[in-house]
Amino acid sequence: MALTKKKARWLMARKGFLDMLPLNLAVLPWGILCGSLAVQRDFSALEAILMPLIVFAGSAQLVAIELIANNASLATILFTTFIISSRHFLYGLALRDKLKVLPTKWRYSLGFLLTDELFALSSNNKSFVGQLRLVYAVVAGGSFYVFWLLWNVAGVIAGSYLPDLTHLGLDFAIAVTFIALVIPTIINLPILVTVIVAALLSVVFKLMQFELDLVAAALIAMYSGYLTDRFLHKKNDVNNTDNHKISPSVKDST
Template identity: 35%
Template structure:
């Protein structure tokens, strides 16, 4: 009977220890991703609830409002699309505006890809679906503190996503039991949200000038051509102006 060499036995034990250590490290980073998602979830609760209430208030069935959160998962573009749907905007205009609002995700994806290298190709669309401004900011701040970035970001994205879907569903189905249409406050929720988002983004005179130009152009196109293309045209031209001003410095 031939005995197994002690060196092979030792190597197998070492490999098992390394596998267990790696597994524990991955689980640790996954749990850390869940913990990092908690502040994002708390921030999503009021906005997602407001989105669900607004959707039903605009005449969209609760289940469809939830499906939008399930399949789109982009709060700002969902709110824009919601308002355009309620105003009977053309489908092409809604798609174009959603594309413009989410165009920044191309840059976010490119930046994240530098930290998520050498993954099987099927992981990239999965992780890309969970990209949001909040998840991106948290991940970029914490990537240096984790060994397994994929597991960390996957947990961060999944639980942030579940928080958004849950809050959307809560607001949508809450509207089935409580009549929010009687008050006019909801009509100001969407504009107020975007005003806050705009103010957060403004960091200097140049940003203020571009924002003011976009507002003037939107009003001009709304009066001049009508329809629902004024926002798209104004946003596109204002973005070009911003790029030109950046290039000129």
């Protein structure tokens, strides 16, 4: 009954698929919205399908479709895409030490597949370490790509029969998915502080119509979590030296 290499890979691929499945299903309304909106805004089928195929983004696709339909300048469209997509710099940085050492093939694939959803499934210390976890990540991220494409194509096909879906509240499906991903990860005070600061600032910055609202709120929230963590560690160190009464000199220095 030894676990062969092939079997182990199959099991990890399966786990990657199953872990991503709820997220793949949750983006159905959003994908159909993107696909149908493109058709309703007079994109050709090719253009509408190239969006999920090569741009592979959620809100950036949606915003760009409206901008292109309104004849915005190329510079505006590209700048907006850059701003919306800039949060991914943080994901790349966070995973840099793990991914930069990978062979080119894996690095380019995982770089392309590095969405919010894949990043959310990558918080484990050991993610991307070893071939089996790479199989897991590529299947999870790859299945998300395939499903995203599928939902978009469905939207493109149904597009001309569907009403305008932009005000139906389909974005709630995105919100509830991220609630399901974030809330269970709040396991200590620093993460709780991070979440509360991100929540408050993201709303304030958005109401101020600050262009870098998301990234600015996230950066300040991350720093707040980091400071909380340092503060707790310092307090712990002080308590430890007090309790153990190691030596007067150590105690005096605190």
